[in-house]
Structure formats: structure tokens, C-alpha cells
Amino acid sequence: MANLKALAKDTAIYGLSSIVGRFLNYLLVPLYTHYMPKASGDYGVSTNMYAYTALFFAILTFGMETTLFRFANDERETPDTVFSTGFTMVGSLTAVFLLLLFGFITPISNYLGYAEHPEYLLMMATVVGLDALQALPFCYLRFQHRPIRFMSLKMLFIFLNISLNLIFFVLLGKTSVFYVFFINLLCTGFITFFFIPDLVKVRWKFDAGLLRRMLSYSWPILLLSVMGILNQVADKILFPKVYPDQAQANVELGVYGSCVKIAMIMALITQAFRYAYEPIVFSKAKDADKTEYYALGMKYFVIFTLLAFLCVMGWLPVIRYMIGADYWEGLRVVPIVMAAEIMMGIYFNLSFWYKLIDKTYFGALFSLAGCIVLFAINLWGIPHYSYMACAWGGVGGYGVAMLLSYFIGQKYYPIPYPIGSLAAYAVLAALFYWAMTLIPEAWPVWLYVGLSTLLILVYAAIICKREGLIRR
Secondary structure, eight states: OHHHHHHHHHHHHHHIIIIIHHHHHHTHHHHHHHHSOGGGOHHHHHHHHHHHHHHHHHHHHTTHHHHHHHHHTOTTSOHHHHHHHHHHHHHHHHHHHHHHHHHTHHHHHHHHTOTTOHHHHHHHHHHHHHHHHHHHHHHHHHHTTOHHHHHHHHHHHHHHHHHHHIIIIIISOOOOTHHHHHHHHHHHHHHHGGGHHHHHHSOOOOOHHHHHHHHHHHHHHHHHHHHHHHHHHHHHHHHHHHOSOHHHHHHHHHHHHHHHHHHTHHHHHHHHHHHHHHHHHHHTTTSTTHHHHHHHHHHHHHHHHHHHHHHHHHTHHHHGGGSOGGGGGGGGGHHHHHHHHHHHHHHHHHTHHHHHTTOTHHHHHHHHHHHHHHHHHHHHHHHHHTHHHHHHHHHHHHHHHHHHHHHHHHHHSOOOOOHHHHHHHHHHHHHHHHHHHTSOTTSOHHHHHHHHHHHHHHHHHHHHHHTTOSOO
């Protein structure tokens, strides 16, 4: 029970920095979609560029975040040595990446379609390099159970980012995607300086033998991370290359990217849960009741995400105003992408079995299988169905990875997940969502939202009653 209370407390704090912070950041979406109209394709450029940065961030961190938790919790290792060894490795890899990109910027920008704007690549490469350098210090704050400092730095970045965007776009009237990247670079560079006091306190020691053991553990996680990121961003990278009308590609990608922002509410919930849950999983690995705890964590994660799904879909007539009206045509992807994000969250919860028994290569194989499915759906579907293929590709990719991880995991590390209850909750949520779709869209927004809210409350009451939270 103490562990569950700690999980709830840390999830609330990390959630404040993640969910609230990202929500404030989402306020930039209507700003961008207003000042960068759909026809300009600038929001599509932003979507494409951030997809690349997510991929290279995963490569540069090299799986060292999870690896830090694994080795820092080992009684035979010194946490500061684990941190300093991992940080040295990430810093060296980042330096090589930046030197190569800056040295070959012309051919790289030509290949990626930014021959006229190589400055986009230069700015975002620097941003991803600084983010990689910040990753392990942020991770070490989580290991040290310092969520307040973690939250403060995350929120500082968000508020600074929002303020500068308002100044540049609203007060100064800027309308180019250039300023999106420039502001990100300024804010990321500013936050980097706040880690100096934390780094000074570390007792620095590089251990070559430890690094070899860490790399042996982390390289499958690197593959897992890359495959996982590709499952999230491959559609946004492939879209301009595959869509038949190149002049229209960035416009269509902008529509998809803006509407996906709504569905990413589910990703925020998963991220907040991960920040709190990951350290506890490793620290509880030696307890006798660990498998029951993992099963309970899965159940509450599924319950909460299904409820969040219904809330977003029920309130979509209001939430849609977070993006410009020009982009509303893409809202049909929202339920599909949210379903894919739920599968991704379940897959994350299932992933601990191979991390705990040091068989992380399984994760890479599962993600590779999912990535192959996603690529196949996108390559075939984008020319025919535009961004709808991207949405369904996520469902196919995450679904395959999720099922593989569950069935193989039950063989190597059995966990008594309440599959019957989870399936029943999922079917029930699908029925309530179907009931929402029967409400005529022509009805007033207040009536549509009111009836949807009533359905959500009934669903929540059924769950509470079934879980024993409501007693007569």
C-alpha cells in the first residue's frame, strides 16, 4: 500500500509537470494554426521536423535512462559513478552527432527536403543535442525522488516557451515556422544552465568496465526506443516522401499533425504514469508481492485511460477549438490515434518483464515487428488514404507489439493480469463511445456535451461499483 501511495503521489507531481505543462504548451497549437494557415504548409514542416528530433533524441540517449535505474539500484554499484559514466557516454555521442551534421549540412538538408532552409536543421539539431544532455540529469532527479525540482525545471521551460511565442507571434506578428524552432533553441539552451548545480554535486568517476556492462544492457533498449519512436513518428517522416502530391504533402501533414495533438492527451497520461512507475518497478523487483502489484498497476492504468478516452471524445466539440477551424477536417483521426496510444501504454506496462530479467532484446524484437507493420500500412495506405493510413498504422503497429509482449512475457515472467476484467472494461468503453456517436452533430454543443458527460458519469459509476469503490 505504501508503494501505491508513493506511486499516486509521484504520478500527481510528475503529471503536473507533464500534463499541465504540455497542456499549456498545447495552447500554442491554436496560435500556430492561426498564424500559420493550413495552406502555407508551415505546420506540416513543424510536424515533420519534430518527428526527426524525436528519433534522434532516442538515438543519442542510447537507452541510458532505463539503464541508469537498473544499475543505480544495484547494491554493487555507486549511483554517482553510474550517472557520470552514462552521462559521459551520452555527451560524447552527442558531440559526434553535432559535428557530423554541422559538417555535412548541405547534403543532409538537400536529402531531407530543406535545401532552402538548412537553418531549420541546424537549430533543431542543437535542440536535440541539448535535450540529450539534459536527459540523464532529469532521470537522476527521478532516481533521487526529487519530483519538485523535476517539475520546476519542466514548468520553467514551458512558461518561457509560451511567453516567447506570444511575444514573437502575437506582439511582433511573426508568421514563419522559423520562429518556432528559434524559440525552442533559446528555451532549451536556457534550461541547460540550471543543471550546473546538480552536476557540480556529483562525485564524477568514469568506469570503463561499468560502461561495457551498461552498454550491454542498453543497446537492446536503444533498439527498443528507436523502434518505439518510429512507431510514433515514422508516419510523419514518411508522409512527405510517399504522398503523391508533393505540393500538398505539407498541408495534409499539417492537418494530421494538428489533430494528433488532441489525441496526444493520452500520451501525456502514459508519460506521467511512466515517470512515477518506472523507478518503483525496479525498486520492488525483490518483493514477494511484485507480480500482484504489477497486475494492479496495469488494471488501474487501463481503467483511467479508457475513462480519459471517453472524456476526450465526449468533449471533442469543445476541445476542437484548440486548433484552427481550417484543420478540423482531420478530427476523425482522434479516436483512432487515442486507441493506438492506449495500446502503446499497455505495451509499456508489459515491457517490464524483459527489463527485470535482463532480456531487453525481446523489446527490440517486439517493437521491430510493430514497426514493420506500421511501415507497411503507411507505405501502402498514404498514397490512397492520406493521413487516415497514418492513424490506422499506429493501431496496427502498437497492437502487434502489445500482443507479442503479453503472450511471450507470460512464458518467461508470468504476471496475473486480470485479462477478463480489462477486456470487459474495454468493450464497455467501446459501447459508451458508440452511444456518443449516435448523438446528432447538428444538436447544440451544450446538449451534445451534456449527454456525453452523462454517459461518462454512468461509465465511471459502473467501474467504481465493480471495483468496490461504491458501497451501499
